[in-house]
Amino acid sequence: MNTDFYLVRHAKKEKGIEDVAISAEGMLQAQRTARHFRNRQINKIVSSPLKRAKQTAQLLAEATKTTISEDIRLRERANWGDLPGQTFEEFVEMWERCTRDRDLSPPAGDSARKAGERLSACLFELSVEHPQDSIIIVTHGGLITDFLVNVMTEDELRKWHPNFIVEQSNLVAECSITRVNCKEGIFKLVDLANVAHLL
Numbered sequence: 001m002n003t004d005f006y007l008v009r010h011a012k013k014e015k016g017i018e019d020v021a022i023s024a025e026g027m028l029q030a031q032r033t034a035r036h037f038r039n040r041q042i043n044k045i046v047s048s049p050l051k052r053a054k055q056t057a058q059l060l061a062e063a064t065k066t067t068i069s070e071d072i073r074l075r076e077r078a079n080w081g082d083l084p085g086q087t088f089e090e091f092v093e094m095w096e097r098c099t100r101d102r103d104l105s106p107p108a109g110d111s112a113r114k115a116g117e118r119l120s121a122c123l124f125e126l127s128v129e130h131p132q133d134s135i136i137i138v139t140h141g142g143l144i145t146d147f148l149v150n151v152m153t154e155d156e157l158r159k160w161h162p163n164f165i166v167e168q169s170n171l172v173a174e175c176s177i178t179r180v181n182c183k184e185g186i187f188k189l190v191d192l193a194n195v196a197h198l199l
Helices: 024-037 051-064 088-100 112-129 141-151 154-160 164-170
Strands: 002-009 044-047 068-070 134-139 177-183 186-194
Touching (some): 002 112, 002 141, 044 051, 044 112, 112 134, 112 141, 141 164, 141 186
Parallel strands (some): 044 068
Antiparallel strands (some): 002 177
């Protein structure tokens, strides 16, 4: 059982509240990412149910001739618009508070620890069902770092970025690719938030 996962953050989204689409710039990012994967053997694509992720996944699926399935566990920890009347500034402050205190649950959404556990469970199940496969996961930046902080030691994460824990909210850019290998239930970080394909 040795599954490769490419964790792709969705493309840049439109400015707005709730479930917004990707922007014109995001469309270009997603097209470049699709070209990157076009000649690679991809067995499956799984996407967050949010529009920005599904639109990104669609372009990757067309390039790799792969079907997409959705998994609600791939949604973000919390989204602006989940809490009625919340300003963007209030959302960011709540997000950062929950990042610092990983067991703090926001009024709408999951704690950082619980969100990371969702992604772990999803990847583990896929690794059991698809041993030896290569799978693209289209999800969200916060969820990727929530997962990594759960499954990697701080020393391991510092090898990738000296201030990983403090700066995690800024480390996973839109359409970056984080590669993770799962072998017999153990996750190994192979590459973090690579954007070389976008340059």
